[in-house]
Amino acid sequence: MLHKSLLSLFAFLLLIGNSVSAQKADSSQLIIKKTPDFTVTGEGKSPNWAKTKWVSMPVQETAGEKLNTKAKILYSETGIYFLFHCEDQKLTATFEEDGKPLYKEDVVEVFLWPDPAIPAYLEYELSPLNYELVLMIINKDGKFSGWRPSSYTGKRQIQHATSVQGGEKKSQAAIKSWMGEIFIPFSLLQPMVLGAPAPGSKWRANFYRIDHDKGYTTGSWQKTTPNKPANFHEFNKFGTFVFE
Structure with a gap:
């Protein structure tokens, strides 16, 4: 009886160990859950966001305080959604x-x-004042350049909205945090993709946050250049989205 109990305990501990190892091994992968389409508001109030959990974006480098950043991702038949929550103290944003x-x-x-x-x-890229920069990048042997997409209208256009907590949405305003909500239609990514990814499909991806309140501070899902000035274009270090 004691022998059987010890074997059962050993098997249980082995199962836990394998589970922990698997979680560590999969830290560069993110399961993306599917959702019906919804309207982005910049506040993340759609009940659809309850389908998935927040993903932490650890500080990669900082010249000031370590500000917490987190994100959520979902996808639909027509595109992929992102929701960012950025702890902040001041809106360092002047571009309009x-x-x-x-x-x-x-x-x-x-x-x-x-x-x-x-x-x-x-x-x-999306600023807290709700302005965007959209680029299609070609990156060959570490040398890269970007172009704005053509026919960027209608169903090919990215939907985006932002909100501010604890202050006004204006340049240099004192705040507590800001949020950005984004919908990227799959049609914009043609011919890299021809529609919604099938369940089990994998994309390489990464997402970042930059803050300039007290110097250059970055946060990222997957670190690209640990202990060095950030180069977000090291695409071979991107993580992997696995579409559920």
Whole structure:
């Protein structure tokens, strides 16, 4: 009887150990749950967001305080959704036009690399003032350049909205946090993708946050250049989205 009990205990501990190891091994993968389409408001109030959990975006480098950042991701038949929550103290944002170099100020960024067979991916940036920068990137041997997508209207256009907590949504305002909500239609990513990913499909991807309140501070899901100035374009270090 004692022998059987010890064997059962050993098997249980082995199962736990394997489970922990699997979780560690899968830290670069994220399961993306499916949702019906919904409207982005910048506040993350859609009940659809309850389908998935927050993902932490640890600080990659900081010149000031370590600000907490987290994100949620969902996908539908027509596109992929992102929700960011950024703890903050001040809105370091002055650009009031789309297409500007938003990365020079407070921003969240999404990188989507659906087809690892080609060195091309989407870079999307959203400022707390709700301005965007959309680029299709070609990255060959570490040398990269970006172009704005053509026919960026209608169903090919990204939907986005932002909100601010604890202050006003204006440049240099004192706040407690800000949120960004994004919908990227699959039609914008053609011909890299030809529609919604089938269950089990995998994309390489990463997402980041930059803050400039007290110097250059970055947070990311997957670290690209640990202990070095961040290079968000090291796409071989991106994580993997697994579509449920």
